[in-house]
Amino acid sequence: MLNADQWFTEVDDANASAFGLKGRRVHAEQTPFQHIEIYETERWGNLMVIDGCTMVSTRDNFFYHEMMSHPVLATHPAPKRVLIIGGGDCGTLREVLRHPTVESATQIDIDERVTRLSEQYFPELCSANDDPRATIAFDDGIAYIRDAAPGSLDVIIVDSTDPVGPAEGLFNVAFYQNCRRALADDGLFIQQSESPLLHGPIFKAMADAMRDAGFASTTPLFFPQPIYPSGWWSATIAAGHPVLPAPRPEACKPFAETLQYYSAETHQAALAVPPLVKRLLSSG
Amino acid sequence: MLNADQWFTEVDDANASAFGLKGRRVHAEQTPFQHIEIYETERWGNLMVIDGCTMVSTRDNFFYHEMMSHPVLATHPAPKRVLIIGGGDCGTLREVLRHPTVESATQIDIDERVTRLSEQYFPELCSANDDPRATIAFDDGIAYIRDAAPGSLDVIIVDSTDPVGPAEGLFNVAFYQNCRRALADDGLFIQQSESPLLHGPIFKAMADAMRDAGFASTTPLFFPQPIYPSGWWSATIAAGHPVLPAPRPEACKPFAETLQYYSAETHQAALAVPPLVKRLLSSG
Numbered sequence: 379m380l381n382a383d384q385w386f387t388e389v390d391d392a393n394a395s396a397f398g399l400k401g402r403r404v405h406a407e408q409t410p411f412q413h414i415e416i417y418e419t420e421r422w423g424n425l426m427v428i429d430g431c432t433m434v435s436t437r438d439n440f441f442y443h444e445m446m447s448h449p450v451l452a453t454h455p456a457p458k459r460v461l462i463i464g465g466g467d468c469g470t471l472r473e474v475l476r477h478p479t480v481e482s483a484t485q486i487d488i489d490e491r492v493t494r495l496s497e498q499y500f501p502e503l504c505s506a507n508d509d510p511r512a513t514i515a516f517d518d519g520i521a522y523i524r525d526a527a528p529g530s531l532d533v534i535i536v537d538s539t540d541p542v543g544p545a546e547g548l549f550n551v552a553f554y555q556n557c558r559r560a561l562a563d564d565g566l567f568i569q570q571s572e573s574p575l576l577h578g579p580i581f582k583a584m585a586d587a588m589r590d591a592g593f594a595s596t597t598p599l600f601f602p603q604p605i606y607p608s609g610w611w612s613a614t615i616a617a618g619h620p621v622l623p624a625p626r627p628e629a630c631k632p633f634a635e636t637l638q639y640y641s642a643e644t645h646q647a648a649l650a651v652p653p654l655v656k657r658l659l660s661s662g
Numbered sequence: 663m664l665n666a667d668q669w670f671t672e673v674d675d676a677n678a679s680a681f682g683l684k685g686r687r688v689h690a691e692q693t694p695f696q697h698i699e700i701y702e703t704e705r706w707g708n709l710m711v712i713d714g715c716t717m718v719s720t721r722d723n724f725f726y727h728e729m730m731s732h733p734v735l736a737t738h739p740a741p742k743r744v745l746i747i748g749g750g751d752c753g754t755l756r757e758v759l760r761h762p763t764v765e766s767a768t769q770i771d772i773d774e775r776v777t778r779l780s781e782q783y784f785p786e787l788c789s790a791n792d793d794p795r796a797t798i799a800f801d802d803g804i805a806y807i808r809d810a811a812p813g814s815l816d817v818i819i820v821d822s823t824d825p826v827g828p829a830e831g832l833f834n835v836a837f838y839q840n841c842r843r844a845l846a847d848d849g850l851f852i853q854q855s856e857s858p859l860l861h862g863p864i865f866k867a868m869a870d871a872m873r874d875a876g877f878a879s880t881t882p883l884f885f886p887q888p889i890y891p892s893g894w895w896s897a898t899i900a901a902g903h904p905v906l907p908a909p910r911p912e913a914c915k916p917f918a919e920t921l922q923y924y925s926a927e928t929h930q931a932a933l934a935v936p937p938l939v940k941r942l943l944s945s946g
Contacts, residue, residue, distance in 0.1 A: 380664055380671060380680055387664060387680070394704035395888075396664055396671070396682035420678035438859065438892075440938075575722065575888060602886065602894035604679075604859060608722075609893015610886035638938040647931035654724075654922040 386417045386425060388432050390607040393576045397432065397605065399425055405499075409491040411544045416499050422605070424499040426467065428492070428539055432605040434467050434500060442570075442611065443503075444640040445601040446537055447473035449648060450568040450615055451480070452629040453622055457532045458482070461560075463519035463548065465537035466492030469503035474535070475511060476633040483512050488544055490516040520547045526560035534561060536569035541580060549584060554591030554616070563618055567593065571614040574600065576607050578658050581614075585659060588616040595620050598655065599648040601639065670701045670709060672716050674891040677860045681716065681889065683709055689783075693775045695828045700783050706889070708783040710751065712776070712823055716889040718751050718784060726854075726895065727787075728924040729885040730821055731757035733932060734852040734899055735764070736913040737906055741816045742766070745844075747803035747832065749821035750776030753787035758819070759795060760917045767796050772828055774800040804831045810844035818845060820853035825864060833868060838875030838900070847902055851877065855898040858884065860891050862942050865898075869943060872900040879904050882939065883932040885923065 380387050380398050387398040401419030415427040423436020434442075447470050451457050458481040460474050466487030474483045487493060493514065497504045507514060515522075523534070534557050541549040548569070557567050567588070572580050585596040593616035603611035615622065627642035634641070651659075664671050664682050671682040685703030699711040707720020718726075731754050735741050742765040744758050750771030758767045771777060777798065781788045791798060799806075807818070818841050825833040832853070841851050851872070856864050869880040877900035887895035899906065911926035918925070935943075 380673075380682075385680065387682075389664075389682075392705075394684035395706070396669065396680075396684075398664075398671075398680035398682070400678035400680075421676075422679070575886070600886075602859070602884075602892070604892040604894060608886070608888040610888060634937070639936045641934070641937050643934035644936050647934035650925070650927035650931035652923045652928050653918070653925050 386427060388427070388430060390576065393607060395607060397607065399435070399605070401425065405495065407491065409489050411489045414491060414495060416495060425605070426495065426499065429543055431540060433539070434469065434503070435605050436500065438604045439469055439503070440638040441601055441603050443469040443473050444637060445599060445648060446470050446535055446568065446570065446613055448630050448637070448640040449599055449625070449645050450533055450535065450566050451477050452627050452645065453615070453625050454533055454566050455564060455623060459531050460484070460533045460535065461486065461523070461531050462535045462537055463523065464539070464545065465535065467496040467500055467503050468493060468507055468514070469500070470535055470537045471512060472503055472506040475506040475509045476636065477629065478632065479629070481511060485512070485514050486517050486519045486522050488516065488518055520553060523553070523556045523560055526556070528559050529562045531560050532562055532565050534565070534567045536567070538570065540572070549587070551587045551591045554588050554593065558592045558618070561618070565618065567616040568613050571598065571612045573606065573608040573610055574598070574612050574655050574658070575610055581612060582658055582661070585614055588614065594618055595622065597622050597649065598651060600650070601648050670699070670711060672711070672714060674860065677891060679891060681891065683719070683889070685709065689779065691775065693773050695773045698775060698779060700779060709889070710779065710783065713827055715824060717823070718753065718787070719889050720784065722888045723753055723787070724922040725885055725887050727753035727757050728921060729883060729932060730754050730819055730852065730854065730897055732914050732921070732924040733883055733909070733929050734817055734819065734850050735761050736911050736929065737899070737909050738817055738850050739848060739907060743815050744768070744817045744819065745770065745815050746819045746821055747807065748823070748829065749819065751780040751784055751787050752777060752791055752798070753784070754819055754821045755796060755798070756787055756790040759790040759793045760920065761913065762916065763913070765795060769796070769798050770801050770803045770806050772800065772802055804837060807837070807840045807844055810840070812843050813846045815844050816846055816849050818849070818851045820851070822854065824856070833871070835871045835875045838872050838877065842876045842902070845902070849902065851900040852897050855882065855896045857890065857892040857894055858882070858896050858939050858942070859894055865896060866942055866945070869898055872898065878902055879906065881906050881933065882935060884934070885932050
């Protein structure tokens with residue numbers, strides 16, 4: 379029994395499960411796009427909640443941010459032009475900019491308030507925002523990618539909320555087709571793809587839609603993410619090539635001491651597809 | 663806000679986090695050793711709770727039971743004599759007995775009520791209990807291993823509750839010394855070792871104590887376990903050899919179709935030690 383005055387609790391209705399962190403709410407606002415709350419928790423640092431779902435905690439965001447950026451950047455042979463759609467907390471941007479090959483990294487989140495609150499409550503995630511290679515814009519990522527010049531990007535990272543509300547349009551064939559067109563021939567696309575245990579149908583539908591949009595291969599990655607439902611999360615890489623290039627994790631060597639989860643070993647480990655997921659992906 | 667009439671909620675006080683499953687309690691009893699509850703949940707099947715901590719759910723126990731048994735059995739060159747300490751729900755025993763090399767598997771849980779309730783609420787986990795190779799005893803595992811003949815076991819699996827209450831004596835040098843003595847020279851020991859994110863000091867203390875007890879190497883394994891705190895769990899293998907033999911996951915080929923998480927790939931993946939854990943283990 380968790381007292382609502384002392385706990386934030388996220389209920390995953392479809393799975394009849396819940397996750398809670400003890401703390402007090404220090405901010406809440408309704409933006410034009412979504413409802414954002416900030417909690418100061420007892421043991422997880424600060425916590426950002428959007429539309430009732432945990433987004434980022436100080437304590438455990440490294441899993442997600444490292445795994446949304448380094449595997450894909452260490453797979454592309456020479457990533458120079460990177461686009462982040464969503465990612466308003468700036469944690470993925472910070473990781474992307476650790477790569478010296480990156481010449482430009484553009485972050486397009488529809489909601490400026492996410493970034494302003496992150497600057498206030500997660501300043502460590504925003505530490506690269508002044509990097510001259512960074513562009514931070516507040517706009518509709520769906521329109522942005524529709525209008526992007528063909529072949530103008532090396533890597534697209536979709537770091538969005540779940541496929542309901544403002545992020546819904548980031549999970550369909552039309553969006554993926556536009557991303558495919560905006561990428562160079564050897565470009566790579568990655569998107570967070572929910573919990574393979576709890577959200578299997580979404581996970582599979584995303585991979586199917588990516589291939590329907592013309593990507594020749596989809597490659598899932600698996601990693602822990604304690605504050606998300608089940609604690610077991612995934613991302614999916616889509617590529618124009620039928621087989622991904624071999625990882626070159628040595629690309630992350632120059633900043634290895636900053637990493638908490640990503641390494642050559644965990645990169646390889648994240649690529650292991652458990653039998654239950656293989657069966658899910660090959661089901662009709 | 664989770665209504666106690668409709669939810670079971672486990673609070674990890676030290677980490678000020680909580681995990682809940684919606685359902686109704688259908689059984690509760692105080693045994694001579696611990697307090698056991700059974701819940702019928704809405705979406706996770708049945709749930710066993712001991713002393714307020716989630717132990718087993720129908721939906722997700724495969725992660726734990728597969729990873730407590732197959733990696734260690736597929737690393738030992740020819741496991742014949744297996745001892746399980748704890749494991750009263752019989753799920754680990756079932757997985758161990760899938761291995762045709764195993765000639766005897768003995769399960770020693772101190773609390774017969776765990777097994778009787780598992781027979782009633784998790785009958786699928788007890789499906790191998792009548793295997794002629796199985797011995798199910800209800801006794802003190804600490805005394806059992808102290809009195810075991812030297813060199814009489816190939817694999818010891820400690821599938822216990824957390825290091826408080828009846829399981830406390832399963833987490834110290836004296837116990838590990840007795841296990842080492844009971845194992846043959848090429849024997850392997852494995853024990854669940856908590857969440858590497860949330861319970862780092864216990865995780866490290868266990869590995870240190872295993873080496874203090876004379877084991878030449880300790881090797882952690884990492885895997886998802888959604889109903890346990892953080893959803894990211896570990897086990898630690900201890901061995902008399904300084905380096906573990908290479909895995910031979912083909913040992914699990916004959917029953918691969920029964921497996922949901924374990925495979926040659928996830929075995930290798932589980933061995934990847936993230937940087938934060940390397941730093942933890944090498945700290946003073």
